[in-house]
Amino acid sequence: MLKLYDYELSGNCYKVRLLIEFLGLAVERIPVEFYPAQEHKTAWFLAINPLGQLPVIDDDGLILRDAQAILVYLASKYDDLGRWYPRDSAELLGDIQMWLSFAADLNGTVALARLHDSFFHDCDVAHCRAAAHRLFRLIDQHLWFAEQIGQDWLCSPTHPTIADIACFPYIMLSEEGGVSRLPYPAIRRWTDRVKRIPRFTLMPGIFFASALPA
Amino acid sequence: MSGERPVQFPNRWFPVARIEEVVARHIVQAQVLGQEIAIWRDDTGFANAWENRCPHRGVRLSIGLNTGHELRCQYHGWRYSSRSGQCSFIPAQPDRKPANAIRATTYGCTEQYGFVWVNLSNTQPTAPLPSLVGDSFTTLRSTHVDAPLSRVKAFLERRRASVTDGGPPDLVEIDVPMRDPAENGTMRTTLLMQPMSDTQTVIHGIVAKALVGNDRLALLRSHDAYLTRLRDEIENLARRDDTHGR
Numbered sequence: 001m002l003k004l005y006d007y008e009l010s011g012n013c014y015k016v017r018l019l020i021e022f023l024g025l026a027v028e029r030i031p032v033e034f035y036p037a038q039e040h041k042t043a044w045f046l047a048i049n050p051l052g053q054l055p056v057i058d059d060d061g062l063i064l065r066d067a068q069a070i071l072v073y074l075a076s077k078y079d080d081l082g083r084w085y086p087r088d089s090a091e092l093l094g095d096i097q098m099w100l101s102f103a104a105d106l107n108g109t110v111a112l113a114r115l116h117d118s119f120f121h122d123c124d125v126a127h128c129r130a131a132a133h134r135l136f137r138l139i140d141q142h143l144w145f146a147e148q149i150g151q152d153w154l155c156s157p158t159h160p161t162i163a164d165i166a167c168f169p170y171i172m173l174s175e176e177g178g179v180s181r182l183p184y185p186a187i188r189r190w191t192d193r194v195k196r197i198p199r200f201t202l203m204p205g206i207f208f209a210s211a212l213p214a
Numbered sequence: 215m216s217g218e219r220p221v222q223f224p225n226r227w228f229p230v231a232r233i234e235e236v237v238a239r240h241i242v243q244a245q246v247l248g249q250e251i252a253i254w255r256d257d258t259g260f261a262n263a264w265e266n267r268c269p270h271r272g273v274r275l276s277i278g279l280n281t282g283h284e285l286r287c288q289y290h291g292w293r294y295s296s297r298s299g300q301c302s303f304i305p306a307q308p309d310r311k312p313a314n315a316i317r318a319t320t321y322g323c324t325e326q327y328g329f330v331w332v333n334l335s336n337t338q339p340t341a342p343l344p345s346l347v348g349d350s351f352t353t354l355r356s357t358h359v360d361a362p363l364s365r366v367k368a369f370l371e372r373r374r375a376s377v378t379d380g381g382p383p384d385l386v387e388i389d390v391p392m393r394d395p396a397e398n399g400t401m402r403t404t405l406l407m408q409p410m411s412d413t414q415t416v417i418h419g420i421v422a423k424a425l426v427g428n429d430r431l432a433l434l435r436s437h438d439a440y441l442t443r444l445r446d447e448i449e450n451l452a453r454r455d456d457t458h459g460r
Contacts, residue, residue: 137358141438144355148431182243182250183358183414185235192240207288210239210279213257 002027003058005048007034009118011111011169012067013055014203015103018165019071021201023078035119068100071162083159095155096163103166105135111170113177125178132179136187139167144186152193160197168194172206223247223334225341227322229406229418231330232353236261241285243276245410249334250274251321256296257282263332264299265319268292275318285318294318327420328353329406344385346404347422354403354419355434357441361452363409366417369448370405390440403437417441 004020006013006029020027032054033039041052049056049065056065057073064070075085086092110132115121142154151157154164172191174181181188194200195209202208230244231253242253243266250266252275266274268287275294279286284293284302292312293303299318304310322333327346359366363384370386384407389400401421408416419441425433 141355141442145431145435145438148434182245183416185231185242185356188243189235189237189240207277208279210281212239213282 002060003030004028005030005032005045005054005056005058007032007040007054009204010034010054011114011173011203012053012107014169015067015165016055016057016070016074017203018168018201019074019084019162021199022084022165022197023074024199025074025078068103068162068166071100071166075162083156084162084165086156086161092155092161096161099154099163100166102135102139103163103170106132106167106170109135110174110177110179113179114170114173115177117177129177129179132174132177133183136171136174136179136181136184139171140184140186143190147186147189152190154190160194164190164194169203169206176205221249223249225333225335225337227324227331227333227341227343228408229329230263230332230408230416232356232418233325233328233330236330239280239282241276241278241280243274244332245414246332246334247409248411250276251332251334252276252285253323253330253332254280254285256280258296260296261323261325261330262296262299263321263323263330264294265321267319269301269316269318292316327351329418329420346385347420350422350424352421352423352425352430352433354421354441355438356408356419357417357438357445358410359415359417359445359448360413361415361448362412363407363415365452366407366415366448369444369451390437401433401437417445 002025004016004027032045034054039045040054046052048063051065053065055067055070056063057070064073072085076087079085082088085096109128112123113125113128113132116123116125116128153160154167155161168191171187192209196212228246230246230251231242236242236253236255238255240254244251244253251263252266253261253263255261264275266276268275268289270287270292271289273287273289275285275287278288284295286293291305292301294300294317295302299320301312301316304312322340324331324343326343328351331343333340367384370388373388386405388403388405390403391400404420406418406420408418410416419437421433
């Protein structure tokens with residue numbers, strides 16, 4: 001049984017929970033109380049992940065940390081249709097990796113601003129927000145031009161990939177860190193599309209979008 | 215409460231979104247003169263522009279649901295009908311018809327020249343739209359600027375652009391350099407100003423030429439690159455001036 005060390009309010013854990021739902025996988029969620037208990041810094045968890053970070057998976061003894069790495073593994077191993085991480089296309093894999101790294105940049109900016117505002121984390125929040133807006137401008141421009149050629153997703157013209165999953169949570173939760181999406185209409189249309197992926201699931205602070213007309 | 219407009223807005227039309235960006239079952243979040251607006255299209259194609267504020271508890275309607283004939287507030291599920299903004303259903307009182315006074319604040323909304331335009335004033339008759347282009351045009355990607363309208367216009371005036379002042383809305387004619395030499399160097403472009411607030415502006419753009427396919431994409435990319443550079447310069451100047459207390 002796939003085990004997921006999980007915190008409900010973590011956007012990074014939510015990335016893994018999203019893919020698990022999309023793939024229809026069975027999972028045992030092991031809660032680790034990030035806040036306020038700081039359980040991720042206790043000895044028993046550091047023995048599992050010395051970086052003291054969530055999420056971590058344990059798939060029959062294979063231990064992986066880092067949400068992006070976990071997405072790559074789960075998609076490669078369990079996506080029979082090979083769409084979430086299409087290993088037969090070098091171009092797509094390169095593109096996906098570009099946006100997985102972008103998701104890591106979001107972690108260090110807009111996610112950090114949310115940690116500051118909602119979890120009392122100490123950081124230069126003004127710097128985080130300014131950096132987040134620079135990233136949002138970039139991804140809004142990318143998504144806008146993708147729409148012009150009929151592409152609804154970050155990387156593939158026809159279907160979402162783990163790049164979309166990796167970038168979605170902290171963009172969707174940006175207002176919890178004081179970053180508004182009002183100036184980014186292409187991002188706002190894309191988040192609606194992600195919410196319409198079959199088996200999309202919620203976390204606190206995220207709501208369903210309207211279904212499209214039949 | 216609902217229906218009241220304590221602030222008096224000018225009787226003017228402002229572009230707020232490209233027509234094709236107000237997509238089905240979506241709610242566009244926009245802002246004009248400090249007022250947030252929720253723009254949404256019902257399934258008949260009618261475009262609504264409402265104050266982005268549920269009359270119940272003030273929650274943004276833009277985080278709610280566009281069901282194709284009404285907006286549903288995310289907070290308590292109150293429903294507001296397209297066109298009238300009338301509250302049609304309150305889940306906590308499912309057997310009662312909501313009082314007529316409960317309605318979303320609606321603004322004038324029309325579509326022309328590839329843009330959705332909003333008039334926040336309740337003055338009747340509303341001012342006419344400006345006369346822009348003929349039937350052949352291409353709308354550009356809009357550019358968001360972290361600077362007030364006055365700075366944007368001052369910058370463009372220094373660039374020898376032709377600025378029409380105080381008109382509905384502020385228009386700027388500039389010649390944008392084209393990458394393709396076959397285009398004779400520049401493309402005459404009309405920029406339309408949307409004052410979001412005291413600190414932010416959106417620049418919309420339109421060229422009086424209908425392009426398709428790769429030609430259209432090339433134009434969109436080259437203009438976006440140009441306007442993005444313009445935006446960066448305006449913002450750098452604004453930051454520099456703010457540092458020096460100007």
